[in-house]
Amino acid sequence: MPYHGMLWSSPAVLSANAYDMGESSLIQAQDWAIAQGARVISNSWGFSTCTAPTSYSSSTLYADYVTLRSPYPTIVFSAGNTGPSCYMQNPAVAFNAITVGSFNDRQTAYNWLDDDMAYxxxxxxSFGRDKPEVAAVGAHARTATSSGPGLMSTIIASPWIGDIGTGTSFASPAVAGLAAHLRYIVPTLNTWPETTKAIIMASATHNIEGSSRLSDRDGVGGINAGEAIKIAKNSRLWQGFTLTKGTGAASSFTPVYLTKGEKVRMVLVWNSKITSRTGTDTLNADLDLYVRQSSTTGPVIASSTSASNNFEIVEFVVPADGMYYPQITKFRWTDAAWIENIGWAIDIQ
Ligand SMILES: [Ca+2]
Ligand SMILES: [Ca+2]
Ligand SMILES: [Ca+2]
Ligand SMILES: [Ca+2]
Structure with missing residues (x-):
């Protein structure tokens, strides 16, 4: 029997490097990758300054532009390694990308309780927008003040396994790999980066710090691939759904039957509006997410009403058996001609 190697029968993994770290080179590298068939792109580069950015750079505009257009790639960015008091930089600020923070797993993958954020x-x-969206393992224990071990990996010299350091660069590929796996389970996700992102966010139930719904450092939480795959296999998602300004004040998804005591997370994802690679990148719509009990006019049991994000997340414990009605409210809609691609996913634990 031939040795097929670890990537046997999987899609190609491409390395799209640039001659220099200039944004135009890195954009060309991503264009090349997409032309070769890449549908999920992991990026671990960006500006490393600390102060608040005042505008979007060309690579941020690029990420937001390409996500909206065929072949609809999922763009993943590392959050950066400048610490908790530095502002998120370009291009990790891109609306339509998934930005990934890093947490320590303390080299105890079997125990999640000792995990904490990498310093x-x-x-x-930045720009009032919650980033990162999620976190993944990017460190074992190293902090700014202690030199504990970094991630262990195969290396190119004896003893062949060693400390390769820490950083969000190691966290971003975990999310890219999960996105690729979800697209494999549900092939139609290949044209729905919004739903791919919604699944990854709804399933990120490994809370590392702060609120489990949404907090500064880990976003909506550490990724949980088992939960994400459960969502995909049970089709607890919406794709192929678009909204226009003219369809009314509120739109309801198919109601879901939930059982008392279940812990539920629902995530709504849409996009920024950008019409050319160098165009104006704005949030056309401020959508909000509500969940009503029993009927479309029943009591609101959870809501998410951020002003600057292009996602909303609700998390609640089901108070009673019955039907629950997720609803989108169009709080603001700027361009009547613009059509929003809507991604939605529900995690039930
Ligand atoms: Ca651990
Ligand atoms: Ca959290
Ligand atoms: Ca944050
Ligand atoms: Ca909103």
Missing amino acids: SSTSYN
């Missing part, structure tokens, strides 16, 4: 993981929000 270096950048998390301070």
